[in-house]
Amino acid sequence: MRCDRTQQLVVGVGNEQRRDDAAGLEVLRLLAERLPAWVRAVAHDGDGAALMELWQPYRRVLIVDAMQAGYSTGTVLCLQGLEVEVPRGVYSSHAFGLDAAVALARVLGRLPSQLTIYAIQGENFGLGEGLSAPVAAAVHEVAERILGDLGRQGDISS
């Protein structure tokens, strides 16, 4: 089945002024000149309710964000929407972030048909600019993987 090219979205989530939290935004910057014209790219602050509104018109959504999950710095996880663990009670400093948005959207039937999340383990989320070295390397890896994903989607046929 050919994927509808007009319904694809790439979202880079993050905060420029919180060091490794800018990882998602940096991936978006690397993709800027290389994404197919039919893919929409959006930089986002990660507000969960706003994300649920943003992805609603799209069948295929790829999201990149930094994570704090105890992995070694620079580790990249690739999760499909249904794999995202429902968080229990504890929220990030954004109060209602990406993981909660995915979980709530699942309950409300508001998940896109295909949702892929690339999460990059960060180390330093303090005030300031600049990525940790392993994170800086990981953003290049994730950018290539996203281009590969989009390329494969564009060629799928049955």
Added chain:
Amino acid sequence: MSDVRTRTINVQALARVEGEGALYVKLKGRAVQEVRFQIFEPPRFFEALLQGRRYSDAPDITARICGICPIAYMMGASQAMEDALGLQVGGALRQLRRLIYCGEWIESHALHVGLLHAPDFLGYDDAIRMASDHRELVEDALGLKKLGNQILECIGGRAVHPVNLRVGGFYRAPLRSEIRALSPRLEWGVEAAQRLLQRCAQLEFPDYEHDYTCVSLGGRDEYPIGAGRVVSNRGLDIPLSEFLNVFSEEHVAHSNALHGRLAGSDAYLVGPIPRYNNNQHLLPPGVRKAAADAGLGTECRNPFRSILVRSLEILYACAEALRLAESYQEPEAAFLEPEINPGVGHGCTEAPRGICYHRYELDENGRILNATIVPPTSQNQRQIEQDLRGVVERHVDLDDQALQWLCEQSIRNYDPCISCATHFLKLTVDRQ
């Protein structure tokens, strides 16, 4: 001789508030020995960051103190700079500012009421688990948050860290057609807010009351949002220039935030309950009736009923925004340009969580010599701790799990924006 049991309730990471915080309660038998509401993030240094910057930078810099209430900081900073520079912003610009501020009240209150606080009352860990059984409530809250963000985007350019606000007004005044396009959604918002208020009126509220010292802006002929003198239910009525003579901040050992203190009072309260108690007579008749139907009298003393007051303020903000949108006329100029002179200025507006005060001193080139910012959550810190002591004392017979839940719910009564109170957004949790 009886063996007096010591119970310790230690919540290391507080769920469902902006940023991070923790709670420590120690009981010996039925006596409360210690209560500490702790802020874990390091303190912010925005006040230091502002020194040496131009007056015109203050709104954009202070907007980054909080992603949920940027308008409060931008307005407070702008108001203080305009005060310092002798600039009066009124007419259509003032109305446009009030409209975008309504948007912030709507999105902040809706997020809190629907997704952060309602789960407490309905017995759920969080909104995700609540959504299956209370879908309409969650959908209405999400829709209202979206509506608030739409207002911010329409007037401010974007919802997070709006870019169109400046000292003197706006960089670009929206077209009348752009503002009028909000009306259908605002009409829906009024209906959704009424449903939300009626739903919240059915909640069961823990039994707790306190005679708070309620501090807010005092409106003259409208419910205060962006302007007013600072008043209290104890007779305080001062201009903004007197704020630091009456209110002070002190650093406490167990918290990185500064605790607000009012001269002559141990603690005081800011936020929706003081706003309502001091100004409910200024609400439109329809909103006052909705308040009465929801069980709100002329004074609210139960902090758990803050969810009702927030719901009422969502209704008011939607109705007020609709009125402003339908009467909007494009201003002659998007902003007023000030003359640069040295001086001191004060600003104070009603952020969703309560009054947020700014003071700046400028040199002859319009550069900031020093800055003081007093966020609402830091002003409430002392009162939060006292509330916790009172709640625990009244419910000491609950088991630890139930008591912990009640303490967490008590803190969430304040919708504390901990990232504002500590001027920092870093998430650091020390888990035992």
